[in-house]
Amino acid sequence: MHRPHGRIGAPDRPVHQPSSGWIKAQLDRLPQRLRFIPGSFVPLYDVPHLIQHGDHLPRAPQIIEGAIHVGGPPDRLEDRILRWLRAMAQDHLATQARQHASRLDVELGRVRVRDTISRWGSCTAAGDLSFNWRLVLAPPLIGDYVAAHEVAHRLHMDHSPHFWAVVDRLVPHRHEARLWLRQNGEALMRMGPPPG
Secondary structure: EOOOOOOOOOOOOOOOOOHHHHHHHHHOOOOOOOOOOOOEEEEOOEEEEEEEEOOOOOOEEEEEOOOEEEOOOOOHHHHHHHHHHHHHHHHHHHHHHHHHHHHHOOOOOOOEEOOOOOEEEOOOOOOOEEEEEEHOOHHHHHHHHHHHHHHHHOOOOOHHHHHHHHHHOOOHHHHHHHHHHHHHHHHHHOEEEOOO
């Protein structure tokens, strides 16, 4: 397969053989993924918590004195921490979404968390809400804003001025939250194991 005519660059270089030096340079510029391993910090609700692992500790993660203590086999440690964070996100975001839904007197369907690569939340026409579990790593007002945003779609399935008026009625910090996501969203998406 070759480059189509009209493209910038050498027309005889096959498309499937791009400059590997350029690709490597671009990949090297990306921030490293923050893994959930002993000695690393997890920004739970934007507060750093050190992961501490020990054979004598319970397998289920627990917060003790500002650290996440977890035991069990080290080869599955990251999976256990991820499940724990996802459960925490599920509980927290579902609670926030239901509180906002109550204020608007709207019904919700299922509320769940997912491991997405580009979205913070979504709302279906049936009222099912999905949230990115990584919101549990952001400051609390960020998850609150995303929950309000998705619940507001129960009244307006668009981003019209009427929609934004509903969001503003639910959360006074919309602009700050959107700015935080623009400035920190990429780094937040690089926390934990790769999606999938």
